[in-house]
Amino acid sequence: MLTIAGMGPGNLALMTPQALEAVAQADALVGGKRHLAQFADFRGEVRVLDADIPGLLAWLEQQQRRVVVLASGDPLFYGIGTRLVAHFGIGQLRIIPGISAVQYLCARTGIDMNDIWLTSSHGRAVDFDALARARKVAMVTDAKCGPKAIAEALIARGAEACWLVIGENLGLDDERIYWLRPAEVQAEYAMNVVVILNER
Numbered sequence: 001m002l003t004i005a006g007m008g009p010g011n012l013a014l015m016t017p018q019a020l021e022a023v024a025q026a027d028a029l030v031g032g033k034r035h036l037a038q039f040a041d042f043r044g045e046v047r048v049l050d051a052d053i054p055g056l057l058a059w060l061e062q063q064q065r066r067v068v069v070l071a072s073g074d075p076l077f078y079g080i081g082t083r084l085v086a087h088f089g090i091g092q093l094r095i096i097p098g099i100s101a102v103q104y105l106c107a108r109t110g111i112d113m114n115d116i117w118l119t120s121s122h123g124r125a126v127d128f129d130a131l132a133r134a135r136k137v138a139m140v141t142d143a144k145c146g147p148k149a150i151a152e153a154l155i156a157r158g159a160e161a162c163w164l165v166i167g168e169n170l171g172l173d174d175e176r177i178y179w180l181r182p183a184e185v186q187a188e189y190a191m192n193v194v195v196i197l198n199e200r
């Protein structure tokens with residue numbers, strides 16, 4: 001049985017009991033180094049999740065054991081779950097949801113998620129015009145397009161009065177949350193999500 005377990009933002013207290021139980025019962029655990037480090041006592045086989053997704057899929061196809069793939073946040077929100085459902089079909093998988101980094105940031109800041117546009121800059125071209133027109137957006141980001149690039153694009157489109165709420169290392173010991181106007185955004189942030197509030 002292949003299980004994809006949502007890790008939440010990365011702190012075990014934010015994982016569901018069902019996800020923790022799946023890991024406890026697993027014969028093999030797959031995940032990023034940061035996530036595997038949370039299960040240092042795991043006694044089964046451990047496989048690091050890297051950029052070689054075809055290699056992972058081929059390995060998973062051969063498994064007759066209970067394998068759990070750890071997914072950051074929620075597995076189906078810009079996560080590995082989407083790729084695994086596409087490959088194996090939901091009938092061959094169990095997906096255990098997790099708290100996405102966006103949900104966590106909204107909970108910490110009291111920003112309601114009603115009518116929020118959930119998107120990502122991860123490995124894709126961002127439609128900054130659509131972003132500047134939207135009233136409320138939440139984005140998972142990557143190193144190429146993070147808070148600074150988003151802020152500059154918003155300023156260039158006349159949205160300098162909006163708020164950027166940046167959640168850095170959420171759920172971790174060095175978590176930080178900033179409310180900034182685009183002009184105040186710094187060049188560098190650690191792992192982050194951004195909520196843009198442009199409610200005119």
Ligand SMILES: C[S@@+](CC[C@H](N)C(=O)[O-])C[C@H]1O[C@@H](n2cnc3c(N)ncnc32)[C@H](O)[C@@H]1O
Pocket residue numbers: 008009010071072073074075076077078079099100101102122139140141142167168169170171172191192193
């Ligand atoms: C591939 S996406 C996965 C999103 C994830 N499935 C979710 O539901 O949050 C990875 C991105 O999620 C965001 N992210 C994940 N964990 C985070 C955390 N603890 N703090 C801030 N951002 C986080 C970052 O934007 C990171 O680059």
